[in-house]
Amino acid sequence: MDTLEFIAAMTAALAWPLVVLVAVAMLRPQLRGLRLGRAKRAKVTATGVDLEFFDEQVGVASSALGPLPPANQGEGTSPVAEAVVDDLIKTSPGSAIVGEFARMETEVRELARMWGMKDAASATFSNVNDWLHRQAVLGTNTYEAITSLMQAREEALQDLSGVDRARARRYVKLAREVQSRTKIAAAQAPNTPSR
Structure with a gap:
């Protein structure tokens, strides 16, 4: 594996985590408003996420x-x-x-x-x-x-x-x-x- 192949493989592997980090950084004020730290229970369904506080x-x-x-x-x-x-x-x-x-x-x-x-x-x-x-x-x-x-x-x-x-x-x-x-x-x- 040469250097270019290594860079391509790393870019492919790190693309989705980087997108998630950028999205979280951009939506930070809205995420704070969700009060996720005070949630008692979270359930992920096909239609979304249900939180109970x-x-x-x-x-x-x-x-x-x-x-x-x-x-x-x-x-x-x-x-x-x-x-x-x-x-x-x-x-x-x-x-x-x-x-x-x-x-x-x-x-x-x-x-x-x-x-x-x-x-x-x-x-x-x-x-x-x-x-x-x-x-x-x-x-x-x-x-x-x-x-x-x-x-x-x-x-x-x-x-x-x-x-x-x-x-x-x-x-x-x-x-x-x-x-x-x-x-x-x-x-x-x-x-x-x-x-």
Whole structure:
């Protein structure tokens, strides 16, 4: 193989990767708008590419929860606490998701303990969620909402600065809905200590 044949062979072999690189470079702004890094699932079909994002799951879980049953008077988030979370959403949306998740996780673990889960404090949060679902303490919609929140928390932890405010507000709202349902289920718990 002489030099000219080698150059011809290399050109043929590198032509399509070079075309792909040029196309990606030219379409870079449009590709950023696709949010490929936040995709949960991608499926290539004959007609195109189907992407499923975490945001879509949270929207479905939030709408599936439906209206909350009336909570006891005097319960809920105080205006001061809401203002603190709103300020945190403005400065660090990812931190707001992580913080609200921590509050929700504490309440869900306590609920599992009240309903008789012996290792609620040391089990993984996914196992606690699964146990509550199997015991029919929290409904399927709440189970799916918690699962979506776990994914949102993991995503936020990977890139705290990459979460926008609108997404953080949706996740915080969903976490508060789960907390409200948790409080209602806790009031019905068979192992509720008398006060």
